Amino acid sequence: MYQLLDAPTGLSIYNNANYRPYKQPLGRFYNNSVHSTGLFGVLITPRYTPTVSGTENDQQIKTAVFEGLTAWKNNVGMESIMSYVIQIKNALLFDNSYTGISNFAINIDGQLNPPYLQSTFYNIENGSAIVNSIIIGNLNDTADVITPLRTGLTGKSNCIYYRTYIYI
Numbered sequence: 001m002y003q004l005l006d007a008p009t010g011l012s013i014y015n016n017a018n019y020r021p022y023k024q025p026l027g028r029f030y031n032n033s034v035h036s037t038g039l040f041g042v043l044i045t046p047r048y049t050p051t052v053s054g055t056e057n058d059q060q061i062k063t064a065v066f067e068g069l070t071a072w073k074n075n076v077g078m079e080s081i082m083s084y085v086i087q088i089k090n091a092l093l094f095d096n097s098y099t100g101i102s103n104f105a106i107n108i109d110g111q112l113n114p115p116y117l118q119s120t121f122y123n124i125e126n127g128s129a130i131v132n133s134i135i136i137g138n139l140n141d142t143a144d145v146i147t148p149l150r151t152g153l154t155g156k157s158n159c160i161y162y163r164t165y166i167y168i
Helices: 010-014 115-120
Strands: 033-035 040-045 064-067 070-072 076-081 086-089 092-094 099-104 129-131 134-136 160-162
Touching (some): 033 040, 099 134
């Protein structure tokens, strides 16, 4: 779980007043596997919006790339809530009970999509996207890909989505 707060807590408050955990660049997420967690394989909450410096007023986005994720036998393979500029690349998500990937938006301070992020919408290069990935539904029931409930996420044309049914 990536739980990125609005501001530092504890003694960290005094070290850098402009530091914003929810704006920190991701670093490297590469070839990770997660299975049988019972809940979420990867959960990003709340409103992760990575920027170059991660400071309070920074509006220079830095795309967070989750590359090579393999997630199976979870309720949800990967979910982000109120998060922006996240790319999922070369992922394989299968046999998750509810869905492989879900992205949800919630109105943030009266603003669902901040203006400085709008240039990233439907932008494969630096915006939110699912790229070169395979998502397969649950092998035991009728799980679907849950489509994004916010503006700006796109799937590149070579993503493959399967809905699998097994009849007994």
